[in-house]
Amino acid sequence: MLSNFDFSVITSALPYLFLDGMRFTLTLTALAAVGGIILGTLIAMMRLSSLPVIPLVAKGYVNLMRSLPLVLVIFWFYFLVPYLGQWVTGADRPMTVGAFTSSLVTFTLFEAAYFSEIMRAGIQSIPKGQAAAASALGLTYFASMRSVILPQVFRNMTPILLTQTIVLFQDTSLVYVLSITDFLGAASKIAQRDGRLVEMYLFAAVVYFAVCFVASMAVRRLQKKIAIIR
Amino acid sequence: MNYNWNWGIFFEPSPEGTGTYADMLLSGLTWTVVTALCAWVIAFFLGSMIGVMRTLPSKTANAVGTAYVELFRNIPLLVQMFLWYFVLPEVLPESWGGWIKQLPNAPFYTAVVCLGFFTASRVAEQVRAGIQALPRGQKMAGTAMGLTVSQTYRHVLLPNAYRMILPPLTSEFLNNLKNTSVALTIGLLELTARARAMQEFSFQVFEAFTAATILYVLINIVVIFTSGWIERRVAVPGHR
Secondary structure, eight states, rough: OOGGGHHHOOOOOEEEEEEEIIIIHHHHHHHHHHHHHHHHHHHHHHOOOOOSSHHHHHHHHHHHHHHHHHEEEEEEEEHHHHHHHHHHHHSSOOOOOOHHHHHHHHHHHHHHHHHHHHHHHHHHHSOOOHHHHHHHTHHHHHHHIIIIIHHHHHHHHHEEEEEEEEHHHHGGGGGGGGGGHHHHHHHHHHHHHHHOOHHHHHHHHHHHHHHHHHHHHHHHHHHHHHHHOO | OOOOOOOGGGGGTTTSSSSSSHHHHHHHHHHHHHHHHHHOOOOHHHHHHHHHHHTTSSSHHHHHHHHHHHHHHHHHHHHHIIIIIHHHHHHHHHHHHHHHHTTHHHHHHHHOOOOOOOOHHHHHHHHHHHHHHHHHHHHHHHHHTTTTHHHHIIIHHHHOOOOHHHHHHHHHHHHHHHHHGGGGGGOOOOOHHHHHHHHHHHHOOOHHHHHHHHHHHHHHHHHHHHHHHHHHHHOOTTTO
């Protein structure tokens, strides 16, 4: 029962929870979101290009990532990243990769698939005439993407990209499976050390709820503010 | 790459003594599918109810529906899993909590309930969007024909809304299927957990994960084909 709910367990753990745990979670979310959006934009451009093979590669990558559970992808990269590092640097043994780098690579590559679908929809929603006009003005493909198409796409898609970032923030809790000290990992370590599962998990739920709820309200307000009347 | 590939590993007996590694992965696959299907039953009915509530004229029903969706969408699934598994039995009266803890297959029941409630919030959003996308005239026509509110929903609105939201419901089902892997944290022996166990026993990391990957892709394909078949089966002849 809740009668022996002990708030002091939470208050004494606050510095660890936020300075260690939440900082890891937020850093991972921010970096993976930026990396995922950049890579996702490239994948979206590949998917929409008229070159041979490249759209198929991009489509295959996106569909593969989207059909796998994130937990499995986390395990995959946890074991794969050392070999990838060895292959890239040409070392003679698998690289030792820290927990943070490994999860950053995982989340960037995984979320890029989801961000690329958003960016693809965004690029397709720009009238074709604009790309035609840009090339009539003598802009190259990359120049027209950079100064005509993508600025509008980012403007239109900001609310959806931010919503996906909130999902990413929630998903980072899954690094728990690698025993990493993110916010939930920190809560769970205290919970097990002190035998206080009820307090710690309820507190973690309240914090996640507060952050995500406030963030999604803010996104909704932003959406109303920047909506273009067509 | 200095990694020793050994694709024959699947036919070697697993240290659990109940068959080969391939059997182990297939039993994981079965748990994944069974959990996903059971959770979907809860998600579909509860989600439809919540979604309908959010389209009713009643303010209370609206508020309850909105609160449900916000609550379940803004807490990570893993945290929800822990709340159901570790916290709920402690918070309930002692005799109930004890009964839950003693259940055989407790991780399975917990995963089903947790995923069901979690996915219900997503299904609810789709159902609401589907009903709101219908022309307003349909509800009015229902009322004009003398149908009660529940009859209007049962015979006019929902049959149309479900047909319209079949594609997004399919992707929610696929999400639900993939989310079963989160239940490995509470000890459900589903596919990802089995692949992980195989990797720990045999050290053949990449073979184990490749097999799991292929199995997940296969179930995805099966689900997408089934959904396309359902879509064609239930399509209203002559409609679009």
